[in-house]
Amino acid sequence: MPRPARRLFTMLVIVVLSCIAPLGFALADDADALRRELQQLREQLATLTQSYEQRLKVLGNRLEQLERGRAPAPASAAGTAATPAVSTPTAATEAGLAPDVPTLADLARPRQPFALAQPGRVLLFDIGVGGDFVADVTSATRERRHDGTFAGRENRLFPREVELGLFGRVDPYASAVVRISAGEEPAGVEPSSRELDVRLDEANVTLLSLPLGTTARFGLMRPRFGTLNTVHQDDLPQVDRPNVLTRFFGEEGLDGERGVEAFWVLPLSTYHELALGVFDGDNEVAFGRGSLRDPLVLGRWRTFWELDEHGLQLDVSAATGFTSDDHRNTVVGVGAKYKWIATGSGFPVFTLAGEALAGFRRADAAAGETGDRRFERWGGYLYGQYDLDRRWAVGLRGDWTELPVARGREWALSPYVQFKPSEFLRFRVQYKHTEGRGAVERTADELFLQGSFILGAHPTERF
Amino acid sequence: MDRAKCGYTRNRAADRSLVRTLTTAALVLLAAALPARAPAQARLKVLATLPDLWAITRALVGDLGDVQVATRPGQNPHDLEIRPSQILLVKRAEILVRNGLDEDAWIDPVIESSGNPRLLRGAPSVVEAVRGVDVLKVRTGPVDRSLGDVHPGGNPHFTLDPGTLPVVTANIVAGLGRLRPDLVERLEQNRRRFLDEVAAATRRWIEALAPHRGAGVVSYHDSWPYFYRAFGLEEVGVIEDRPGVPPSPQHLAGLIRQMRERRVKVVLVESWYPTDTPAAVARAAGARVLVIPQSPGAVKGTETYIAHLDAVIGALSRALAE
Numbered sequence: 001m002p003r004p005a006r007r008l009f010t011m012l013v014i015v016v017l018s019c020i021a022p023l024g025f026a027l028a029d030d031a032d033a034l035r036r037e038l039q040q041l042r043e044q045l046a047t048l049t050q051s052y053e054q055r056l057k058v059l060g061n062r063l064e065q066l067e068r069g070r071a072p073a074p075a076s077a078a079g080t081a082a083t084p085a086v087s088t089p090t091a092a093t094e095a096g097l098a099p100d101v102p103t104l105a106d107l108a109r110p111r112q113p114f115a116l117a118q119p120g121r122v123l124l125f126d127i128g129v130g131g132d133f134v135a136d137v138t139s140a141t142r143e144r145r146h147d148g149t150f151a152g153r154e155n156r157l158f159p160r161e162v163e164l165g166l167f168g169r170v171d172p173y174a175s176a177v178v179r180i181s182a183g184e185e186p187a188g189v190e191p192s193s194r195e196l197d198v199r200l201d202e203a204n205v206t207l208l209s210l211p212l213g214t215t216a217r218f219g220l221m222r223p224r225f226g227t228l229n230t231v232h233q234d235d236l237p238q239v240d241r242p243n244v245l246t247r248f249f250g251e252e253g254l255d256g257e258r259g260v261e262a263f264w265v266l267p268l269s270t271y272h273e274l275a276l277g278v279f280d281g282d283n284e285v286a287f288g289r290g291s292l293r294d295p296l297v298l299g300r301w302r303t304f305w306e307l308d309e310h311g312l313q314l315d316v317s318a319a320t321g322f323t324s325d326d327h328r329n330t331v332v333g334v335g336a337k338y339k340w341i342a343t344g345s346g347f348p349v350f351t352l353a354g355e356a357l358a359g360f361r362r363a364d365a366a367a368g369e370t371g372d373r374r375f376e377r378w379g380g381y382l383y384g385q386y387d388l389d390r391r392w393a394v395g396l397r398g399d400w401t402e403l404p405v406a407r408g409r410e411w412a413l414s415p416y417v418q419f420k421p422s423e424f425l426r427f428r429v430q431y432k433h434t435e436g437r438g439a440v441e442r443t444a445d446e447l448f449l450q451g452s453f454i455l456g457a458h459p460t461e462r463f
Numbered sequence: 464m465d466r467a468k469c470g471y472t473r474n475r476a477a478d479r480s481l482v483r484t485l486t487t488a489a490l491v492l493l494a495a496a497l498p499a500r501a502p503a504q505a506r507l508k509v510l511a512t513l514p515d516l517w518a519i520t521r522a523l524v525g526d527l528g529d530v531q532v533a534t535r536p537g538q539n540p541h542d543l544e545i546r547p548s549q550i551l552l553v554k555r556a557e558i559l560v561r562n563g564l565d566e567d568a569w570i571d572p573v574i575e576s577s578g579n580p581r582l583l584r585g586a587p588s589v590v591e592a593v594r595g596v597d598v599l600k601v602r603t604g605p606v607d608r609s610l611g612d613v614h615p616g617g618n619p620h621f622t623l624d625p626g627t628l629p630v631v632t633a634n635i636v637a638g639l640g641r642l643r644p645d646l647v648e649r650l651e652q653n654r655r656r657f658l659d660e661v662a663a664a665t666r667r668w669i670e671a672l673a674p675h676r677g678a679g680v681v682s683y684h685d686s687w688p689y690f691y692r693a694f695g696l697e698e699v700g701v702i703e704d705r706p707g708v709p710p711s712p713q714h715l716a717g718l719i720r721q722m723r724e725r726r727v728k729v730v731l732v733e734s735w736y737p738t739d740t741p742a743a744v745a746r747a748a749g750a751r752v753l754v755i756p757q758s759p760g761a762v763k764g765t766e767t768y769i770a771h772l773d774a775v776i777g778a779l780s781r782a783l784a785e
Binding site for chain 1: 537538539542544545546547548550551554575576577578579580583584585586608611612707708709734735736737
C-alpha cells in the first residue's frame with residue numbers, strides 16, 4: 001500500500017474508533033441503568049407483595065372475627081400483628097389503617113364538606129362550630145359615646161362569637177373540651193381599628209372516676225358560679241347577658257378562669273350538688289389578682305325539685321378573691337329557675353328565672369382620704385319566657401343593678417321574640433330600654449338582631 | 464403607703480379565716496359524700512334511658528330489683544333537655560340499659576355530671592340493647608345536617624318489632640348477669656316467660672293486622688320501619704322527611720300525590736308531635752290522622768310492652784278497617 005494511502009487508512013480507522021468508542025461506553029451505561037431500574041422494580045414488587053399479603057392477613061383476621069360474631073379487633077391491635085411499628089405512617093398504610101395518599105385525580109374530585117359520619121371513617125371526638133352574630137341598632141348619641149350594651153359596636157352587625165369546640169373522651173377515666181373563639185373587639189380610638197380577637201376560651205379535662213363520687217376538672221374554664229354565668233354566650237336565653245352580670249364581672253361574665261374545680265352530687269333523696277373551685281383570678285373587672293397566692297375561691301350549692309311537669313332549681317353561690325389592685329372582693333349570688341312543660345308534645349313551655357348578686361368590695365378611697373372604702377352593692381334580673389312550640393318563643397326580662405364601686409345604678413326592660421327554624425339555627429329580635437343614673441347616666445333604646453347557628457356536634461340542652 | 468399596709472394586714476387575717484372556713488366546708492363535703500360508697504343492696508338498681516327499654520327491662524327484672532327510666536313516658540326523646548333529677552337517677556343506678564344508636568346520647572353528659580363512673584360508655588355495667596339487632600336505614604353516604612338531626616348508625620326504634628326482642632332481652636340479661644351472676648338463672652327464667660308472652664301476643668297482633676297486610680301507611684316521624692316490617696305494612700312516606708326540620712311544601716305536595724295514588728288511609732302521628740301539618744296532609748289525601756303513643760307508658764294502662772303494642776295495634780287496625 002502506498003504511504004499516502006496507508007496514512008489515509010490509519011486516519012479513517014482513528015476517526016471511526018473515536019466515533020464508536022463513546023457509543024460503546026454509552027451502551028454500557030444504559031445497560032447498568034437498566035439493571036438498576038430492574039432491581040428497583042423487583043424491590044418495589046417485593047414491597048408491594050409484602051404489603052398486600054399483610055393487608056390480606058389483617059382483613060382475613062377481621063373477617064374471621066366477624067364470622068365468629070365478635071366485634072372486629074381494634075385496628076391498632078391488628079396492625080401490631082402485621083407490623084410492629086404502626087405509629088409510623090408507612091407501617092400504618094401497609095396495615096391498611098390509614099387512608100391512601102391522595103392522587104391528583106382524588107384532589108381534583110369535588111369533595112364533601114365536614115360530615116358527621118362517613119362509612120369506614122371514625123372520628124374519635126366531636127367537633128362543633130357555633131356562630132353568633134349580633135346587630136345593635138341604636139341612636140347616634142349612644143354610638144358616639146360608646147355606652148350601648150355592646151360598647152364600641154353600636155350600629156354594627158358583628159360576630160360576637162364564632163366558636164370552634166372540640167370535645168370527647170380522653171380515655172376511660174376522663175373527658176376534655178377545648179373551645180377556641182373569635183369575636184369582634186370594640187372599636188378603639190380609630191373606628192377603622194376593629195379586629196377579630198381570637199382566643200382560647202376553654203381547655204379543661206374532667207376526671208370522671210375519682211373516689212367518693214367526686215368529679216373534678218382542671219384547666220381553663222367557665223366556673224360553676226350562679227345560674228346564667230355558666231351559660232355560654234350563644235346559649236343565653238336573651239341576646240345580651242343581664243346587666244348585673246356584666247356590671248359585676250364584665251361583658252362575658254366570670255369566664256376564662258384557670259384553676260381546678262370539684263363537684264359532688266350528694267347521696268340524698270333529692271338533688272343537691274356542691275361545687276368548690278380554686279382559680280388564679282383572671283377576671284379584670286372583679287378578681288384580677290391573677291395569682292394562686294391570692295386565689296379566687298368559688299363555691300356553689302344547687303338543688304332541684306321536680307313534680308310531673310313542674311321543675312324548680314335553686315342555687316346559692318359565693319366567690320371571693322382579690323381585685324387587680326389587691327383589694328378583697330366577695331360576690332354572693334342567689335338564683336332560681338322554674339319551668340313548666342306541657343305533657344305530651346312538650347310544648348308550650350313556660351320559664352321564669354331570676355338571680356340576685358350582692359358584692360362586698362374594698363376599693364381605694366376618694367382623693368384626700370386615707371385607707372380604703374368598703375362598697376356593698378347589689379343587683380338582679382328576672383325573666384319569663386313562653387315557648388309556644390318548637391319554633392316560636394316570646395319573653396321579657398327586667399334588670400336592675402347598682403355599679404360595683406362607682407356611684408350609679410340602672411334598670412332595663414327587654415322584650416324579645418325567638419324563632420328557631422330547626423334545632424341548629426336560631427334568630428332573635430330584642431328591644432332594650434335602659435335608664436341609668438349616676439356614673440351611667442343615660443337613656444338608651446336599642447334594637448338587637450341575632451342570628452346563631454350550630455355546625456356539627458352540639459351539646460344537649462340543660463334545664 | 465399606710466393605706467396599702469393596712470389593707471394588706473386586714474387581707475391576710477381575712478385569708479386565714481377563709482382558709483379555715485374552706486377546710487371545714489371541704490371536710491363536710493367529704494363526710495356527706497362518704498355514704499355513696501355504701502355496699503350494694505341485694506336488689507338490682509337498673510336505669511333505662513327510654514320507656515321502651517324500661518318496659519322490657521322491668522319484665523326481665525321482675526321482683527329482683529328496681530328499674531327506673533331517665534325520661535318521662537310520653538316525652539319526646541329527641542327534644543330532651545338535661546335535668547338535675549336525671550343526674551340523681553344515674554348516680555343511684557348500678558347498671559344502665561341504653562339504646563345504643565344515639566337516640567339517648569343525651570345520657571352521656573348526665574353520666575359525666577353524676578360522679579358514677581360505672582355507667583360511663585364502654586363500662587361493663589352498660590348494656591347497649593341494639594347489639595346484634597338487624598338495624599334498618601343505616602346511612603351509607605356522607606351524613607351531615609342537611610339531612611336533619613339524623614341517626615348515622617341507623618333507625619333506633621327497633622323495639623317496635625317484637626322479632627328483635629330475643630336479641631334485645633339477651634343483651635339485657637347478659638349485662639345484668641355480669642353485675643349479678645347469682646341472679647342469671649332467675650333472670651333467664653323471667654326472659655323465657657316474657658318471650659313466651661310476647662310470642663303469644665305477636666300471633667294475636669299479626670292476626671289483627673292480617674286483613675290489612677300490604678296497606679300503605681304514612682307517619683309524621685320515621686319511627687315505624689321495624690313495626691311495618693313486623694306486621695307486613697308498607698311505608699309510603701314520612702311527613703318529616705328530615706328529622707327535626709319542618710317539611711317543605713314541595714315534599715308535602717309529592718307525599719299527598721303518592722298517598723292518593725296508593726289510597727293511604729292512615730297518617731300515624733306520635734303523641735308528642737303537633738298534629739296541624741299531619742291533619743292538613745291527611746285532609747288533602749283523603750286519609751285520617753291517628754295519634755298514638757310511640758313508647759310504653761305515654762297513655763295510662765300501657766306501661767308494659769305488650770299493653771303498649773296492644774293499644775297501638777288495636778287503634779291502627781280499627782283505623783285501617785274504616
